[in-house]
Amino acid sequence: MVSWLRVCLVMVLGPCSLWAGEESFLGVERSRIAAILERGYNLDLEVEGEIAELAAEFPGSPVPSLMEAGYLYWVQNYLKWDETMKVRFEEKAEVALEVAKAYLAENEGDADAQFAVGMVELMQVIYYVDHHRWWAAFWKTRSSLKTMRRLAAEYPDYHDAKLPLGMQNCYLSRPPAYLKPLAFLMRFKGDWELGLRYMREARDGGLFCRTDAGYYLAEIWIELEGDKRAARDELAKLVERFPGNLKFQARLAELDRGLGKQVEARERALEVLGDERLAAFPAIEGEALTTLLWSSLASQALELAVETADRVEVFLDEFPEGEGSQEWAAYVRAEAVLGLGDREKAVKIWREVAKGDDADAAKEAKRRLAEEVRD
Template sequence: MTRTKYRTYLFLFAFLAGVVSSLPARPVQAQVLTDTVLHQTILKALDNIYNSDFAEADVYIRQLRSRYPQHPAGPMLRAMQLYWQHIPLKDNKVATAQYGQACEQALTLAKKRLDKDADDPEGVFFALTAHSYLALKYHNDDELMKAVNEARRAYSYMKQGFELTEKNPEFYFTTGLYNYYVERYPMENPIVKPMMWFFKSGNMPLGLRQMEAATRRATFTRHETAYYLANIYLQHESAPTRASAWLKPLTERFPDNPVFLMRYTESLLLNGQYDEAARLMPRLKAMPRAFLNVPIQLFEGLLAEKEARNDRDAGTHYQAALRHTFVMPYTKEYHAMAYAGLARIAARANNSSLAKTYYSKALGISEYKSLQREAKAFK
């Protein structure tokens, strides 16, 4: 593989990993929509996965795999369950192996459907999802070339999905996400611009409209589309108010989902709604998930700094956040925010040199445009 193609596929992997890393796409398509039992069983499994009731989700997944052994929904849901249950998945070797097996099983069943009909929307969707899940696994296992190869295979199915949005509204999610990021990514990473000839052009406003259409018209990808819209408004558009509008309903429907609650609390803090954010902190602290250590300390630091105006307490919390290892992709940005908080504290203490050091560390890991602007503006 040439260097140019290699770097192009690295971009492709980065995009596809983003599709599944935070919130794996929900399995769905034609048979699901015409078979009421299958449809309802998948919905119940998904709702339980999203609400962290993994034992109950397992009951429905077993029913699916028993009643529909040739359908890829069962193993794909199993992979999704493992992903959510063991954040970060890469730290659990047994769960990682089971995840890989479930992805391979789903892919085999999806390809059987495509062997009968190469344009079968259900086969296309599950093949896209399975290859994307496998790309993520290989990336986590530090097998980069395997990850790139899986991403390349996934892209071929993604392109088929571009033509299937009217046949099945679930494709509004992946198509809209692609249309947004294929334009946004090179804007923020100019080094990849020469390689973008490989990809079909996108349209960011259209991508956002397509994702919004998915939240209205899709059945199974509705919630993850809302989550991704919130992420876009937080990370790229610097619009926490709009992010909150998408995240609040998710936390109400799935009150035990730690990721949804974490991101909603973040959006409130970034929007200056400190009282509302403070009211959510006891719920967040009560969730027994180790990856929440970083955001809990960061959020306490932001409340101390922004609301209580207590730099000493804020600095203690920011340092505590940095002592915990961040989990990709969920809490890496929170380390950047902690460094930025320490930089602001140093600046108020007239320690410009230390502030610059902290802002430099923040810039080294931050992906949020608002934080990058803050760090670059400091002189």
């Protein structure tokens, strides 16, 4: 699930200069930041080294520490189950906040410096929400959003500040269950139309945050509005621009599957799973395997469905916290082997699934067994 808070993080990877005509952001050339961002969005695993070089070259700027903390957040988010990486992120985020505050103390009237502090705080909020640390998230949210509101009010063209405000208004006007604890603490009723306007302005008029605005606008359409077509249209633009981003590719494959484009979903998921970088991102692998499992079955690629069910089970053995379940993988295998002509084997598998721990899969397996008995 997507939190409106999570969107704020990616901006720390690419904070923007207030005025498009300026050549630098907090002392670092915008073109230099943009080049690193381009590589980062395409999941270039060497980008951490680029950030280290930036830190050595610009020791007085908060930009390198912001980018390092943001990079570590996404790495720990994609890895999900790596506790060491989580600790690294928490430590680097604290360092980034100290650096940003120190810079702001010496440059109080600098809007970009204010933005940087707000972004580090929101980065921490995202992490707290991911781990259900609601009280810590609440206090950080209050101060950081206050900064963004002030920037948006004082500088109407500072479109990057509108991105977190857009997410706040959209998600708190229609809060999903996982955000209700924070919504209760904030006592804020979002404005849906205002949120969409802010999102579009960030997407169309932002500098380094326009990619993130497009991605999370797609998530808003699917999660809060149920509009799969609008979500896919937004995401397809990002995939065209950043073909190396496995997260974007995997998400687009799943949206295609939801729209009934099973062959397209299957082929895109296969492309993601064939990428040599995938081993570094198990969460993305789990998403792509789930899409491939169901799209293979729906597109009648039955032998591939059986093979994918095997892969899903192996994946879940290694990452039990991953998406899906052993029972659903077995359920799909049964459907596939039935289509391949082995009714006896399919029935045997369904009987095992019906006794499994996944209640939904067990219910569906029982339904299929009843149908086979009637036939």
